[in-house]
Amino acid sequence: MRETSRTRSGERVKAKAAPDAATLLAWYDVSARVLPWRARGGAKPDPYRVWLSEIMLQQTRVETVLPYYAKFLSRWPDVTALANARQEEVLSAWAGLGYYARARNLHACAKAVVAEFAGIFPEDEIELRRLPGIGAYTSAAVSAIAFGRKATPVDGNIERVMSRLFAVEEKLPAAKKTLARLAAELTPALRAGDFAQALMDLGATICTPKKPACAICPWLEPCVARGRGDQETFPRKVEKAEGKLRKGAAFVVLREDDHILLRTRGEKGLLASMTEVPGSEWNAEYKESTASAPMRGLKWRKVSGVVRHVFTHFPLELTVYFVRVPKKAGAPKAMRFVPLDELDREALPSVMRKVIAHALEFSSEPEFTRSKQE
Ligand code: SF4
Known part of the structure; x- marks a missing residue:
């Protein structure tokens, strides 16, 4: 040839x-x-x-x-x-x-x-x-x-x-x-x-x-x-349009005994049956004002910056909210508190690991620690 x-x-x-x-x-x-x-x-x-x-x-x-x-x-x-x-x-x-x-x-x-x-x-x-x-x-x-x-x-x-x-x-x-x-x-x-x-x-x-x-x-x-x-x-390629940016909110609830609030995603669709922190839907039309937290009456703090992740068909940007709750707090329906040192046993996708790391980094900031003690 x-x-x-x-x-x-x-x-x-x-x-x-x-x-x-x-x-x-x-x-x-x-x-x-x-x-x-x-x-x-x-x-x-x-x-x-x-x-x-x-x-x-x-x-x-x-x-x-x-x-x-x-x-x-x-x-x-x-x-x-x-x-x-x-x-x-x-x-x-x-x-x-x-x-x-x-x-x-x-x-x-x-x-x-x-x-x-x-x-x-x-x-x-x-x-x-x-x-x-x-x-x-x-x-x-x-x-x-x-x-x-x-x-x-x-x-x-x-x-x-x-x-x-x-x-x-x-x-x-x-x-x-x-x-x-x-x-x-x-x-x-x-x-x-x-x-x-x-x-x-x-x-x-x-x-x-x-x-x-x-x-x-x-x-x-x-x-x-x-x-x-x-x-x-080479290879020659037809230019393809990138997927539209989707946005959403993720809520990290950390109990005083270092347990984190988690839930399991549905059996169908993206990241089916995987573990996640509670959050909003992810879409291009997401508006912060519509984000609904999983537990009412708490003093949520917005974590500065966003978590970015790229899926095959679209990039995602998540705003992360964080709150610390007392040891006696119970989990809402269909959710569970899991010890932080047992997260490796959970089917946590990379995007959720990023969200948790982002929130935990924030939780150790002096400003947050100070306000928590006040
Ligand atoms: S096959 Fe790839 S590495 Fe080998 S000579 Fe051609 S371009 Fe270079």
Whole structure:
């Protein structure tokens, strides 16, 4: 596969050789990242570990995943153990990793593998895709990496590599099909799992979004964009409008015995079944004057600044209110007081951890401490 292309000034550039799997695999053999879910020294990959890591790695960096992966594996060493766990335990262990639908699907998938496949993951991409939380990328990754099937997982990293390697001018997201086809055409029948992981490593460590390290890239010679010198401008993308800013209020009630007031979100929608401090709805039309506190008759203090968090589809800004209540205070209906030192057992999403940290920092300010004592 030899590609020619033109620079922006119109000069025709010819790639020096065609990219091939053998070159990338030879590089992978000496440069592969050492990751705990990867089988080493010719050992057979464990499909449970491959699947668990692939679910955790969706939209999440390797460094972030590592401690969660270790925690899950020591707590639930195989798919049957995970299937037998309670959902709250799984959500709680997942707290902080984000995209919580993944945790619910992870648990549902483990149950389905045990119930429908006697605890043995299916090898085929199509069968894998029927399981909860497994889409096109994950089914291809598990099929290739765990079972050596010829399949090509294509994520944003791999799209970037393909777009540069072949200087694909078509814009994302329309270009997805083209980029997936180019990656599939390069995939060898043998060592498809290693090839997938080699592509992942190349995208993560060398062909990075900014300042790719082309000088040490195994595909330096055949890379069309590199030949033209405009590799950093790929992949081409249709500009997308950012989600509209949503706002809301969060109310932090701290009891004198260091218990905090919490509740559980509904079973559907964003952050379903996760733990939160009471608060308003989050929307673009939010007005501070409409924020309604969970306990009446208290002297609420507005914490200076706001807590910002970015979800996949929208940025969020929360105004935080804080109050300290006596030890004997009871929790309103459907809420509970939880000791601060037991928060790790709660399925608290990152945004709520930020809210609590913001409020607790405020509670220790001299001004607040002074007014409390008055
Ligand atoms: S040569 Fe550079 S731009 Fe091309 S694939 Fe390698 S790292 Fe990416």
